[in-house]
Amino acid sequence: MARTVIPFGPQHPVLPEPVHLDLVIEDEKVVEARPSIGFIHRGLEKLAEKKDYNEFLFVAERICGICSAIHGQTYCQAVETLMNVSVPPRAVYLRTIWGELSRIHSHLLWLGLMADGMGFENLFMHSWRIRERVLNIIEATTGARVIFGVCKVGGVRRDIEPDAIPGILAELDSIEKDMRDVTKVFLNDKSVKARLCGVGVVSKQEAWDLGAVGPMLRASGVAQDMRTLGYAAFSDIPVVPITRTEGDCYARCAVRCEELFQSVEIIRQAFNRIPPGEIAIKVTGNPAGETITRTEQPRGEVVYHLKANGTKHLQRFRVRTPTFANLPVMLKILPGCDLADVPMIVLTIDPCISCTER
Amino acid sequence: MSPDAIDIVPLEALLERVKEKRDRGCRLVQISAARLPEGVEVTYSFDLKNRLSNVRVLLPDDGTRLPSISAIFGCAVLYENEIQDLFGVGIDGLALDFKGKFYRTTVRFPFGSTKAPAPPPAPPAATAAAGPPQNTN
Numbered sequence: 425m426a427r428t429v430i431p432f433g434p435q436h437p438v439l440p441e442p443v444h445l446d447l448v449i450e451d452e453k454v455v456e457a458r459p460s461i462g463f464i465h466r467g468l469e470k471l472a473e474k475k476d477y478n479e480f481l482f483v484a485e486r487i488c489g490i491c492s493a494i495h496g497q498t499y500c501q502a503v504e505t506l507m508n509v510s511v512p513p514r515a516v517y518l519r520t521i522w523g524e525l526s527r528i529h530s531h532l533l534w535l536g537l538m539a540d541g542m543g544f545e546n547l548f549m550h551s552w553r554i555r556e557r558v559l560n561i562i563e564a565t566t567g568a569r570v571i572f573g574v575c576k577v578g579g580v581r582r583d584i585e586p587d588a589i590p591g592i593l594a595e596l597d598s599i600e601k602d603m604r605d606v607t608k609v610f611l612n613d614k615s616v617k618a619r620l621c622g623v624g625v626v627s628k629q630e631a632w633d634l635g636a637v638g639p640m641l642r643a644s645g646v647a648q649d650m651r652t653l654g655y656a657a658f659s660d661i662p663v664v665p666i667t668r669t670e671g672d673c674y675a676r677c678a679v680r681c682e683e684l685f686q687s688v689e690i691i692r693q694a695f696n697r698i699p700p701g702e703i704a705i706k707v708t709g710n711p712a713g714e715t716i717t718r719t720e721q722p723r724g725e726v727v728y729h730l731k732a733n734g735t736k737h738l739q740r741f742r743v744r745t746p747t748f749a750n751l752p753v754m755l756k757i758l759p760g761c762d763l764a765d766v767p768m769i770v771l772t773i774d775p776c777i778s779c780t781e782r
Numbered sequence: 783m784s785p786d787a788i789d790i791v792p793l794e795a796l797l798e799r800v801k802e803k804r805d806r807g808c809r810l811v812q813i814s815a816a817r818l819p820e821g822v823e824v825t826y827s828f829d830l831k832n833r834l835s836n837v838r839v840l841l842p843d844d845g846t847r848l849p850s851i852s853a854i855f856g857c858a859v860l861y862e863n864e865i866q867d868l869f870g871v872g873i874d875g876l877a878l879d880f881k882g883k884f885y886r887t888t889v890r891f892p893f894g895s896t897k898a899p900a901p902p903p904a905p906p907a908a909t910a911a912a913g914p915p916q917n918t919n
Contacts, residue, residue: 632807632809633809648832716836718834727811729827748860753857
């Protein structure tokens, strides 16, 4: 049978950011996918050689608009490790709360994009309507909606006043109820299931061998979540990774749906346990040494590798983002799928190309 | 991460050490390169049961090439192409070689190169007369 090459991206309705795939197809089946990235490489890692390590935090937070809070947190954790700085407990809890709010809005964003990709516009709008309410909480507590800029080396820049907590928790209760309604549709609707069930299946072994991370890995049955390492307040608030065994697009969607409620519960626990006290300590001097720090972004494990030589500039700043780790497994599952399923498979890795190219 | 969590090995022992990691059931977490005065340091990080272990090699600035581990960990190709593009490290045995086109950086080898970059080919006289050369990076 004759083969045809169909270009997919870099501009495509389901792609929020540019990535290109040459899809080799026979009839309607994809037999090969050749990736091409690099359209938006920004050279942020190189910038670390020119920016003071405190200034560079603002760059790290801009690696990704959606995971900005956890990028800032991970960068600060890595520098604090190098400088042997202990962050005040209240700041640790605040970082956890903002990190989980960030996870909820990221997952809701993804659910909306997924619904949009399926042509389910009503579901897309409901998902993003709820996300707006999460962003409102973030704005009320940090002053910004997407790139919060609340973390700093040694703690956080803002506090959440005790008087504000009951209102936030009441709003979260209401958001949780709305999320239950929306996720019921994602998990039970016949048309959604028809698009996702049995599509893009990755076995547990394949996902592990190909270095998958986050919901992509957990949806194939591997219970791995970097929050179990106990960073931030996760030493006090244990996290049990949410897993599924099907390994298909539906399982990846289901893992993210369940993680919404897990994050709400973590935020509730964090507000119940948050200790009083200062939110930052003064940090002086320059970092020295080397560290590899891992945290759990909404899209999966992020790895920060920092080398410092005692000057105000980092010797090396390197980030491995979750999408970078999930690209190989995506390329593995595309061959054999129907052309019409390509958008679903690409979307279920929750691709963030800005993160990937840094 | 303390320095003793990094296993520094000679280049010849790299593939064997990486195979050991795979046979133990490790996941490849990342490959990271760093420019040092004496060359490029390449660190391979592995995860097993949430424990991180690292294998490191040093490539001197004399054109020494790095063996690809993509036959052992298929997902290594993206990391290796990235290192090839950003650090100018030559890599042998890449399962999928983008030949320097993985990232479209305006600066070739922004972190330096372990090898002297090949001089750009002189344009034919007719092409040169037609207009300015295109930046293909």
